[in-house]
Amino acid sequence: MTIEAGGVTRTAVLDVPAGAAGTAVEASAAPRPLLVSLHPFAMDPAIWDSYSALATAGTARGYVVVTPLGSAPGPRWAVPGGLAADVDDLAFISALVDHIGRVTCVDRNRVFAVGFSAGAAMAQALSCTMPDRFAAVAGSGGVNLTSLCPGAPPTDVLVLHGTADPIVPPAGSQVPFSPPVGLAVAAVVAVDAARAGCDPVPELDRPEPSVLHERYRGCADGRRVESLTLIGAGHTWAGSPNPLLELVAGPTNTDISATATVLDFFGSG
DSSP states (O other), X not given: OEEEEXXXXXXXXXXXXXXXXXXXXXXXXXXXXXXXXXXXXTOOXXXXXXXXXXXXXXXXXXXXXXXXXXXXXXXBOOOTTSOOOSSOHHHHHHHHHHHHHHHSOEEEEEEEEEEETHHHHHHHHHHHHOTTTOSEEEEESOXXXXXXXXXXXXXXXXXXXXXXXXXXXXTOOOOXXXXXXXXXXXXXXXXXXXXXTOOSSOEEEEEETTEEEEEXXXXXXGOOEEEEEETTOOSSOTTOOOHHHHHHHOOOOOSSOHHHHHHHHHOOO
């Protein structure tokens, strides 16, 4: 699909579940949750979905899935604290959600965003700038590539990050094409937990030998903030091995599927 946003024609790929082709004006159409799937730097929507399988898995669970194309150069995502840009990507995502709400039957209370790398930074930025529009966000390998927002209202947040990430190290990064200077992932999670009114010290468990799970308790209004530390994993999407990507990005955690984990966190369609 194409839409006009900020005077610029923008594109996205829309996938709908089987039997969900009805528009919002049809009273018989059941409202579906909406998933905004955000690609990493230099991957277009088709390559990103082939890698993550988010559209296939999401529609199988009843989600309407939209995979927008970021802005040039890249494609990338312009986020607070990042490179200056002539195009307003945040406004594009907002307009895209509005447009999909008009042409498909989606539940405005179940709008979610998920991204990897630069897409993770965008998902985190959406939680900061549009917490009233997104019920939950999830990001892998890049939530620390945008500004913190300690004063923003909360959203539910899930963070995944590899301990051996050479592109966006969890302690901070100075990679030239991934500004700003990356924050510590732990600081981002701590701020998200504070925004949600959670207890400052998370509960820890080990669902897999290579996965450390942190879950914050005592959050206000039933909010959820969780993080998964992928021990030994690189800058990759868990559960989706790609030998060519791994040459530069490090190993993939195959003990879990990031796609299934994110969809489980968001809930069934």
